[in-house]
Amino acid sequence: MTTLRLVLGDQLSDSISSLNGCDRAQDIVLMCEVWDEATYVKHHKKKIAFLFSAMRHFCESLKRQDYEVEYTKIDDPHNAGSFKAEVKRAVAKHAIDRIIVTSPGEYRVLQDIQQWHVDLGIEVEIRTDDRFLCSQEAFTDWAQNRKQLRMEYFYREMRRKYRVLMHENEPVGGQWNYDAENRKPPKGDLHVPPPYLGQVDEITQGVLETVAARFANHFGDLEPFYFAVTRDEALKVLNRFIQQRLPSFGDYQDAMIEGEPWMYHSHISFYLNCGLLLPLECVRAAEEAYEQGQAPLNAVEGFIRQIIGWREYVRAIYWFKMPFYAEANFFEAARPLPSFYWTAHTRMNCLHQCVSETRENAYAHHIQRLMVLGNFTLLAGIDPKYVNAWFLAVYADAYEWVELPNVSGMILFADGGYLASKPYAAGGSYINKMSDYCKSCSYKVTRKNGPDACPFNYLYWDFLDRNRDKLRSNHRIGMMYQTYDRMSDEKKHAIRDDSQKFLDSME
Ligand SMILES: Cc1cc2nc3c(=O)[nH]c(=O)nc-3n(C[C@H](O)[C@H](O)[C@H](O)COP(=O)(O)OP(=O)(O)OC[C@H]3O[C@@H](n4cnc5c(N)ncnc54)[C@H](O)[C@@H]3O)c2cc1C
Ligand code: SF4
Incomplete structure (x- = not known):
């Protein structure tokens, strides 16, 4: 039996559930850059370049691990333009018996995939995305009978569940939340460390040329390009943050300075959201910095709250409330966005x-x-x-x-x-x-x-x-x-x- 394992652009983790149990001698991994996804909103040029480059690097890394990968680039002449059409092409080419995919990050894409078994006439297994720390079932249990949800209570549950910054059953330091100590205005001589600046290699250079040619009318500056595009690089960004920025993260979390776009933030959301970093490893790295006396509790707790609190909370609400959420307009606001x-x-x-x-x-x-x-x-x-x-x-x-x-x-x-x-x-x-x-x-x-x-x-x-x-x-x-x-x-x-x-x- 030959299985097609589809890996989407935000599923660039070796541990992604769609690869579990993969028969590397038999199964085909499909990765594709498709026009529909790159243009359904006109994504920033840097965003497209980042994802295509990260995908191409991930494909190379899978090949080095002996996976059989079929990769379609955006400008391949046979590129069919959408996930479904690309899957259909791969199914025909490799005589595929079933498809395995990890649940996508967007409702719209999930709706589409859920129809494939009918449209393509083939078994489709959609696996849970277990890179997130709160499953949909766990969130539903927690949220079901509450009139209003509050992140703070959700966050405490997550701290208990994963035993993060806990001393027996109490939060380390005696408080759950140290926000009162955070949010200092940007006064005095602040020395913000420079951000990580990745090198453009041959793969990224090829992507930059393609994006410049094909997405010229999209918003944003393509160059200079400095994002990390591999897991090793993303880990460097994380380590750099822990060493250089985390100690001041809490104090200046809300501060804004002209000409200092990066401040003391971590800049890891790009990598977390596409799978190059995993949430718990970021949380544990910050916790360790606190234990080693390298960063104060207000900073570490604040950072950890963003990841196991806000990030998990908003994702769970998204799946809990879609499709209503996309239509919600409580104030009946109607003005267009100013140019x-x-x-x-x-x-x-x-x-x-x-x-x-x-x-x-x-x-x-x-x-x-x-x-x-x-x-x-x-x-x-x-x-x-x-x-x-x-x-x-x-x-x-x-x-x-x-x-x-x-x-x-x-x-x-x-x-x-x-x-x-x-x-x-x-x-x-x-x-x-x-x-x-x-x-x-x-x-x-x-x-x-x-x-x-x-x-x-x-x-x-x-x-x-x-x-x-x-x-x-x-x-x-x-x-x-x-x-x-x-x-x-x-x-x-x-x-x-x-x-x-x-x-x-x-x-
Ligand atoms: C209007 C608005 C739109 C946003 N859109 C996005 C988005 O499209 N993608 C995105 O990842 N974040 C979004 N955020 C949340 C947050 O602003 C970004 O995650 C953060 O700025 C990313 O930069 P950082 O990695 O330096 O984060 P840091 O400030 O260093 O925080 C650490 C990590 O915590 C997580 N995090 C922090 N706040 C949130 C939050 N409110 N929701 C979810 N995760 C959070 C992120 O993974 C982030 O990388 C949005 C926030 C607002 C108010
Ligand atoms: S519009 Fe000008 S004055 Fe008003 S908050 Fe913005 S920068 Fe300050």
Whole structure:
């Protein structure tokens, strides 16, 4: 019996379940770069180059381990353009009896694969993706009878289950969460270490040429290209983070500095999400750094929470709530995305910086995504479908399972509060406190109204006013209405007027 083992572009792990039990003398591993996936949103050029190069390197590594790999490049003349069509071609070519694939990261792709046994008339086994630490069944058990889900409680369960930073049955240090010690503003002389800069080898060079030729009209700078594209390189990125950045990760987790896109973050999401790194090895490396006295608890706990907490939580919610999640639009927001999300041409320096860095690096760190890029789309009432399409296209770590809950749940509150207890809405003072962007902005962050006032300031109140019916009873944001209601009519009028003018000018 010959089995076709399909390995998708975000399944680049030796331990991927689709390869379990593979008969290397008989079975065929199929990997394919397909047009449908590279273009269903117009992904950043660096993202496409990163994934194609990582896939080609992974294919070489499988071949060295004696797997029989059939690999279709994007510009192969016989490339059939979609997963299904490529599988169909391989089935015919190799007289395949059954297909094995690990469950994909996107609902859309799973729906497609679930039809293959009918469409292709062949047995298809879809295996669990056991690289994630929380199975869908475990999450359903935990979530089922809860009205509202809270990440913090989920995270504690994960800490207990995997015995991470635990001392017997208590959290190490006596607290579960050290966020109160984190989030320092970027004051003083901060020396941010340089990021990992990978070398372009022959394989990557070939990919860069293809991407330049075939995806010229996609967003983003293709070069310089410096991502890690093999597991060995990804491990170097992780080790470098643990040694150089982790000690300051907690303190400056929310800080933003002009010209410092990488800050003290880990930059491992690209590698975790495509399988070059595994979540538990990253968590254990940070835990060990704490045990060896190389990094403080607030930093280590904060980093670990992002991985076994947020990352697992958003993924579980995605599968729990699809397909509803993709349609959710609690505020009925309907505006189109302003063009400066692509061009960076805006007088708002914070947005100019974050979009420019996104264009250069296919990366922005969490607070840039949440409190600048995301916050603005929330306040301006941008339709979630445009916001999701943008976030999915522009980041090299973006896959729908992680992008959609972060965008629709965390920033847009489009799910009405299932994922987050309140919208992360903020005026200019938050951005001013946590960054140096306002210093060189042509708007004045301290002004609340008028042509020079920071747009975040009046848009914040206008957002609350527009959505009073939906937010008034929210216990975490509802009290802001008392402040708004105490404002004079003249002030309220100025807020509405400035907001209207600004939003109209955007269109
Ligand atoms: C609007 C918005 C969109 C986002 N889209 C994506 C996306 O498409 N892909 C993606 O991987 N992350 C996304 N995130 C989460 C987070 O911003 C990125 O994971 C992080 O910026 C990646 O950089 P890093 O590796 O340096 O992370 P660090 O700050 O060093 O964090 C360590 C790791 O924790 C995980 N993590 C942290 N926060 C989250 C989170 N909220 N959800 C899931 N995992 C998290 C990531 O795997 C990350 O690599 C988004 C967040 C927001 C607010
Ligand atoms: S003043 Fe307002 S628009 Fe300008 S950088 Fe600060 S927060 Fe952004």
